[in-house]
Amino acid sequence: MTINLLSDTVTQPTNGMLEAMFNAKVGDDVFCADPTVNNLQEKIATLFGKEAALFFPSGTMANQAAIKLHTQSGDQMICDKWAHVYNFEGGGAAVNSGVTSALIDGDRGMFTAEQVQQLINPDDIHYVNSRLVCVENTTNKGGGACWDLDELKKIKQVCVENKLAFHMDGARLFNALVAKNEQPKEYGELFDTISICFSKGLGCPVGSVLLGSKEAIKKALRIRKLFGGGMRQIGYLAAAAIYALDNHIERLAVDHKNATRIAAVLKASSYIKKVEPAETNIVIFYTNDAIDDVDFVNKLKSKGVLITGMGQGKLRMVFHLDITNQMVDVLENVLSALEL
Numbered sequence: 001m002t003i004n005l006l007s008d009t010v011t012q013p014t015n016g017m018l019e020a021m022f023n024a025k026v027g028d029d030v031f032c033a034d035p036t037v038n039n040l041q042e043k044i045a046t047l048f049g050k051e052a053a054l055f056f057p058s059g060t061m062a063n064q065a066a067i068k069l070h071t072q073s074g075d076q077m078i079c080d081k082w083a084h085v086y087n088f089e090g091g092g093a094a095v096n097s098g099v100t101s102a103l104i105d106g107d108r109g110m111f112t113a114e115q116v117q118q119l120i121n122p123d124d125i126h127y128v129n130s131r132l133v134c135v136e137n138t139t140n141k142g143g144g145a146c147w148d149l150d151e152l153k154k155i156k157q158v159c160v161e162n163k164l165a166f167h168m169d170g171a172r173l174f175n176a177l178v179a180k181n182e183q184p185k186e187y188g189e190l191f192d193t194i195s196i197c198f199s200k201g202l203g204c205p206v207g208s209v210l211l212g213s214k215e216a217i218k219k220a221l222r223i224r225k226l227f228g229g230g231m232r233q234i235g236y237l238a239a240a241a242i243y244a245l246d247n248h249i250e251r252l253a254v255d256h257k258n259a260t261r262i263a264a265v266l267k268a269s270s271y272i273k274k275v276e277p278a279e280t281n282i283v284i285f286y287t288n289d290a291i292d293d294v295d296f297v298n299k300l301k302s303k304g305v306l307i308t309g310m311g312q313g314k315l316r317m318v319f320h321l322d323i324t325n326q327m328v329d330v331l332e333n334v335l336s337a338l339e340l
Contacts, residue, residue, distance in 0.1 A: 073098030109139025
């Protein structure tokens with residue numbers, strides 16, 4: 001038995017999802033003629049109370065399109081130092097949009113409205129123009145941490161007062177919605193654009209969407225083409241996303257429960273120095289200083305458990321729909337009996 005906790009991107013489509021994909025009605029999406037894609041875009045835009053949505057092959061492309069949509073070359077993006085758009089998208093903000101990044105030293109990938117205010121540049125020719133604030137919910141490097149909705153509202157007010165666009169990298173936003181019992185439209189009201197990933201916690205093989213106004217999505221369509229994201233009969237993938245929206249949201253609570261359970265096991269282990277709060281499906285932890293984190297990863301691998309080393313002693317487990325109750329039982333036993 002292999003227990004793959006590398007990411008929630010490693011999932012396989014369920015039988016129900018495969019059936020939905022097989023039966024999808026498709027067309028050429030470059031001509032906006034794929035009925036299943038159109039259905040998905042309308043469905044999720046309505047869910048979040050936004051005017052429109054656009055399907056992308058990846059969350060990175062959706063985020064990068066949003067950055068380009070809201071900025072011009074030479075502008076500044078404000079985000080956390082741990083943000084996915086800054087750390088894990090190949091320097092795309094700089095390469096694709098010519099944007100510099102002002103980094104906030106936040107708490108587990110989250111920051112305050114006051115911290116945003118402090119980084120907004122004055123209207124002076126010596127300074128880069130501050131144009132965009134990006135937040136990530138849940139935070140990947142922050143261990144699946146969920147933003148406080150009230151703080152997001154305060155940041156929105158700062159953005160309005162300073163004419164800044166507000167984008168959410170919502171790759172795992174549904175995890176936050178389930179964990180905090182919040183509604184999609186609460187986020188749709190706050191953000192100019194939101195990206196949603198279907199290939200993480202929702203268990204799809206491919207795909208993300210970008211949500212926004214009709215005008216924004218019209219511009220995003222041109223940007224997607226520029227980035228090489230025009231696709232043809234992608235209704236097969238959109239069908240998987242529709243199935244996930246209908247069947248895989250509430251079950252995210254199971255992943256959260258499993259993460260909490262294993263976080264408790266790690267906290268009780270003598271070889272662990274620190275475990276970050278496990279709010280959703282990600283567990284971030286650190287081994288004792290005397291233990292080499294690479295050796296620790298390999299030790300677990302030899303026992304059939306795959307986890308991610310994030311550097312500097314930081315380790316990650318991500319729970320998802322392919323992790324069964326039996327696997328969690330085995331994992332607990334492996335961790336409890338581990339000798340280092």
